[in-house]
Amino acid sequence: MKLDDVNTIVAKVFSMPESEITDESNPETIESWDSFNGLVLVDELENHFKIKFSISEITDVKNVADIKRHIKNHNVS
Amino acid sequence: MDDLKLDKKLKVAILSSFTLNGLNEILHVKCSELGIRYQSYLGGYNQYNQELLNSKSGLYNFSPDVTFLIIDVRNFLGDSFHYAHDISDDERKTLAKEKITELKNLIETFENNSNSKLIITTLNVPSYSPNGIIETKLKFGFYEMIEDINNSLRHISKNHDSIYIYDFRQFISKFGEKNIFDYRQFHLGDIQITFNFIPHLANDLMSYIKPISGINKKCIVLDLDNTLWGGIVGEDGFDGIELGDTPNGKAFVEFQKELLSLWNKGIILAINSKNNVEDAMKVISEHPNMILREKNFANIQINWDDKAINLKKIADEINIGLNSMVFFDDDKINCERIKQEFPEVLTVDLPNDPSQFSPILKELNDFHVLQRTEEDKKRGEMYAQQRERNKFEKSVSSIDDFLKNLNIQVNIKKSNDFLIPRISQLTLKTNQFNLTTKRYQEEEIRNLSNNEKFTVGCAQVLDKFGDNGITGVFIIAKNEKFWLIDTFLLSCRIMGRGVENAILSQILKDAKANGVDEVKAQFIPTQKNKPAENFLFDYGFKKQENFWVYKLNNEIKIPNYLKVETE
Numbered sequence: 001m002k003l004d005d006v007n008t009i010v011a012k013v014f015s016m017p018e019s020e021i022t023d024e025s026n027p028e029t030i031e032s033w034d035s036f037n038g039l040v041l042v043d044e045l046e047n048h049f050k051i052k053f054s055i056s057e058i059t060d061v062k063n064v065a066d067i068k069r070h071i072k073n074h075n076v077s
Numbered sequence: 078m079d080d081l082k083l084d085k086k087l088k089v090a091i092l093s094s095f096t097l098n099g100l101n102e103i104l105h106v107k108c109s110e111l112g113i114r115y116q117s118y119l120g121g122y123n124q125y126n127q128e129l130l131n132s133k134s135g136l137y138n139f140s141p142d143v144t145f146l147i148i149d150v151r152n153f154l155g156d157s158f159h160y161a162h163d164i165s166d167d168e169r170k171t172l173a174k175e176k177i178t179e180l181k182n183l184i185e186t187f188e189n190n191s192n193s194k195l196i197i198t199t200l201n202v203p204s205y206s207p208n209g210i211i212e213t214k215l216k217f218g219f220y221e222m223i224e225d226i227n228n229s230l231r232h233i234s235k236n237h238d239s240i241y242i243y244d245f246r247q248f249i250s251k252f253g254e255k256n257i258f259d260y261r262q263f264h265l266g267d268i269q270i271t272f273n274f275i276p277h278l279a280n281d282l283m284s285y286i287k288p289i290s291g292i293n294k295k296c297i298v299l300d301l302d303n304t305l306w307g308g309i310v311g312e313d314g315f316d317g318i319e320l321g322d323t324p325n326g327k328a329f330v331e332f333q334k335e336l337l338s339l340w341n342k343g344i345i346l347a348i349n350s351k352n353n354v355e356d357a358m359k360v361i362s363e364h365p366n367m368i369l370r371e372k373n374f375a376n377i378q379i380n381w382d383d384k385a386i387n388l389k390k391i392a393d394e395i396n397i398g399l400n401s402m403v404f405f406d407d408d409k410i411n412c413e414r415i416k417q418e419f420p421e422v423l424t425v426d427l428p429n430d431p432s433q434f435s436p437i438l439k440e441l442n443d444f445h446v447l448q449r450t451e452e453d454k455k456r457g458e459m460y461a462q463q464r465e466r467n468k469f470e471k472s473v474s475s476i477d478d479f480l481k482n483l484n485i486q487v488n489i490k491k492s493n494d495f496l497i498p499r500i501s502q503l504t505l506k507t508n509q510f511n512l513t514t515k516r517y518q519e520e521e522i523r524n525l526s527n528n529e530k531f532t533v534g535c536a537q538v539l540d541k542f543g544d545n546g547i548t549g550v551f552i553i554a555k556n557e558k559f560w561l562i563d564t565f566l567l568s569c570r571i572m573g574r575g576v577e578n579a580i581l582s583q584i585l586k587d588a589k590a591n592g593v594d595e596v597k598a599q600f601i602p603t604q605k606n607k608p609a610e611n612f613l614f615d616y617g618f619k620k621q622e623n624f625w626v627y628k629l630n631n632e633i634k635i636p637n638y639l640k641v642e643t644e
Binding site: 035036039040043053054055058059 | 098099261262264265266268271272273
């Protein structure tokens with residue numbers, strides 16, 4: 001369970017090759033990243049890292065880097 | 078999957094008061110897997126009132142076959158969801174009345190504008206009340222208010238054929254409010270069922286779609302050793318098998334009790350087992366803890382033959398399609414064999430732990446029916462009689478003697494309120510002896526029955542072994558010159574006894590008595606109705622262009638070994 005797993009999970013949820021996922025990837029660059037799939041991503045990340053995000057963490061996410069920053073706050077490195 | 082290959086079509090409308098993403102997609106996949114061509118209409122978010130009340134709405138324009146109205150208690154009560162705790166008992170009573178009237182009005186408008194079946198969810202009763210432990214001591218509390226609304230819904234569905242209730246509280250009690258409702262998803266997007274549970278909801282809703290499409294299962298085929306009891310009777314002996322008493326033994330008894338309940342509701346049971354007949358039958362007839370006995374089985378195949386051959390034999394002898402059968406066997410290899418040979422059979426893989434058999438059986442959503450007729454309740458008994466008939470058939474030398482000795486009586490009846498559900502049911506599920514395979518919902522049969530230009534009738538068949546119930550249906554479109562047989566079908570369990578000739582003769586006699594010159598009929602071939610292919614020709618109908626025609630100046634034959642009575 002490490003922070004790098006985030007890219008793998010993002011790629012899986014949005015059905016993309018992992019190589020195309022960067023810290024800058026966001027709902028503008030990933031077509032299938034809509035509000036619903038965004039929640040699916042939250043669910044997958046929570047199950048994988050065994051954490052719970054708050055609503056403000058979820059709504060604050062603008063790109064993959066934001067996701068990693070919030071996961072770090074849950075003591076994952 | 079290629080949608081065009083699917084032979085059944087279903088138009089489904091989903092109206093909901095909250096965000097239900099994913100449900101439509103899952104239903105689409107599940108329907109396609111079953112060979113149903115799925116078309117859907119999704120009402121806008123929380124727009125169900127507008128959709129239902131406006132007769133020009135997208136919903137009515139879509140003209141659905143089935144409509145799911147999925148409402149949640151929060152959006153339905155609006156602000157009152159929280160304030161209803163703070164008002165007086167009488168005010169709550171008034172609120173309940175208002176809300177019930179609102180629902181009744183929606184339902185009535187829907188019925189006036191659509192022929193679709195309507196499935197409405199009951200309201201969930203939240204697990205929390207600020208009144209705490211004295212909530213139930215109130216004269217008319219919040220919980221009671223919601224239950225009052227739910228009871229009214231149930232009451233409406235009892236009195237309306239096309240309205241069904243989906244008990245949302247059962248869904249919550251199965252999976253748990255804490256799992257289904259997530260405050261974050263709720264505040265983020267008014268999601269009131271977390272998306273991990275949408276597949277479970279879809280599964281429950283398929284319980285309605287399957288019988289509406291006429292693809293429910295009718296027969297359960299069971300292995301014996303390690304399926305109906307623990308151990309192998311041929312090796313462990315009568316006293317050595319586990320049934321009753323031990324924890325594992327209790328699990329087998331529980332499984333048998335669930336099977337018996339289904340049998341009592343009209344599901345056919347059969348045995349397909351590799352065993353010594355004497356060993357196995359001794360357990361079935363004599364074991365003190367056996368729940369299912371010989372009379373519960375419509376067909377028994379206990380031998381050392383290939384299970385696939387036995388299964389085919391059961392289907393042929395009971396005379397039902399393989400696609401309406403479920404196969405239970407603890408042996409993985411047997412299951413693989415059936416899956417490979419007959420993919421249309423629903424093969425259930427049983428785990429090693431028998432305590433899971435009963436929950437697995439209860440998870441299947443394949444046995445639902447839209448209405449239960451008298452025939453359904455008596456079905457088990459009828460098939461046991463059928464087994465006796467077959468024994469009798471083997472003991473008499475010629476088929477003519479056999480038929481004569483059966484003392485068959487055919488009672489021909491006109492459609493009436495009591496018969497309409499059964500008539501519709503037969504048109505929906507009869508595939509083999511069916512000239513046109515036209516499917517009619519109850520509402521349609523009711524309309525045809527009230528139309529003077531049509532005759533809707535059915536036939537009850539009795540013989541020396543008992544009452545076969547209503548097993549034949551005919552629908553005739555009439556004009557002054559000729560009658561056209563729109564529908565003519567016979568339940569498979571009475572095929573081959575001349576009953577079809579008796580019914581047809583009666584129709585021809587009636588036509589002649591009404592001064593009509595000829596009766597026209599059609600045979601529309603399907604993959605399954607080969608048994609009816611030569612019926613019209615054999616009877617003496619002549620092919621004229623697209624129709625089979627019988628001139629009524631010809632003699633009308635009536636089989637002499639049957640007694641026919643009309644009302």
